[in-house]
Amino acid sequence: MLDLGVKIVFAEVEDFDNSTDSPEWEAQREERLSKLIDCWTGKDLHADPMLEGFHILHDHAHVRRKHNVPAPVTLIKLLVKRGDAPYINKVVDIYNTLSMETRLALGAHDLDHVEGDVTLRVTDGSELYVPLGEYLPVPVAAGEYSYCDDSNEVLCRLEVRQVNKTATTPRTTRAFFIVQGNEATPDSYVVDAAQRLVEEITRYADAFRGPQRVRFARREMQDVSNPWQSRR
Numbered sequence: 001m002l003d004l005g006v007k008i009v010f011a012e013v014e015d016f017d018n019s020t021d022s023p024e025w026e027a028q029r030e031e032r033l034s035k036l037i038d039c040w041t042g043k044d045l046h047a048d049p050m051l052e053g054f055h056i057l058h059d060h061a062h063v064r065r066k067h068n069v070p071a072p073v074t075l076i077k078l079l080v081k082r083g084d085a086p087y088i089n090k091v092v093d094i095y096n097t098l099s100m101e102t103r104l105a106l107g108a109h110d111l112d113h114v115e116g117d118v119t120l121r122v123t124d125g126s127e128l129y130v131p132l133g134e135y136l137p138v139p140v141a142a143g144e145y146s147y148c149d150d151s152n153e154v155l156c157r158l159e160v161r162q163v164n165k166t167a168t169t170p171r172t173t174r175a176f177f178i179v180q181g182n183e184a185t186p187d188s189y190v191v192d193a194a195q196r197l198v199e200e201i202t203r204y205a206d207a208f209r210g211p212q213r214v215r216f217a218r219r220e221m222q223d224v225s226n227p228w229q230s231r232r
Contacts, residue, residue: 004060005053005183006145008120009194012111014174016207018091025090025204029097033085036100040076050103051076053184054159061145061158068160071105091168094200095177102193105159105180109166112174116150129154132162147178
């Protein structure tokens with residue numbers, strides 16, 4: 001996977017509150033989205049090296065660009081078009097905002113619904129894949145990189161689409177987060193973004209602040225085909 005240019009950091013956060021609103025976050029949200037709209041209105045997203053880096057990553061993986069738009073690109077386009085970002089829940093809103101600001105692909109998965117360990121690997125077509133918002137499985141093409149758990153179920157296809165199984169909801173209290181970059185993103189940049197994400201989840205979702213509750217599993221300098229073991 002490293003040969004393709006994938007760079008990732010995993011982070012785990014426990015004991016947070018995703019069921020209530022945060023007035024502090026809502027004020028931050030409005031200000032930050034306004035700045036993002038000003039920043040990206042009228043801009044060519046393909047001209048940005050980090051955003052284009054995801055398209056290049058797809059080229060390396062022989063994935064068609066047209067039907068596989070990277071998550072941060074989709075989010076920025078929707079924001080500029082609508083003048084606002086879709087609000088799902090507090091945790092999703094935090095990482096979506098940070099995704100647009102950093103131009104990295106960020107995602108969260110409810111740890112209570114992950115089976116076993118999580119592995120970033122190349123699919124062989126046998127995996128179960130039920131995309132977010134769908135109710136029936138969708139065929140998985142062989143040869144794509146995806147995050148899968150030990151049940152052979154895709155949790156995130158490329159950095160394009162997550163699934164129903166591990167989607168965070170207002171009831172979610174513990175999750176692992178994926179922060180993914182590409183060849184155009186320095187290693188330190190991805191790590192710094194992950195640290196900032198953990199700090200914001202801790203601040204705005206009242207996560208437990210003890211040192212044993214937040215940890216990183218850095219894989220961007222290692223073989224990410226090996227599984228990342230979530231703490232049970």
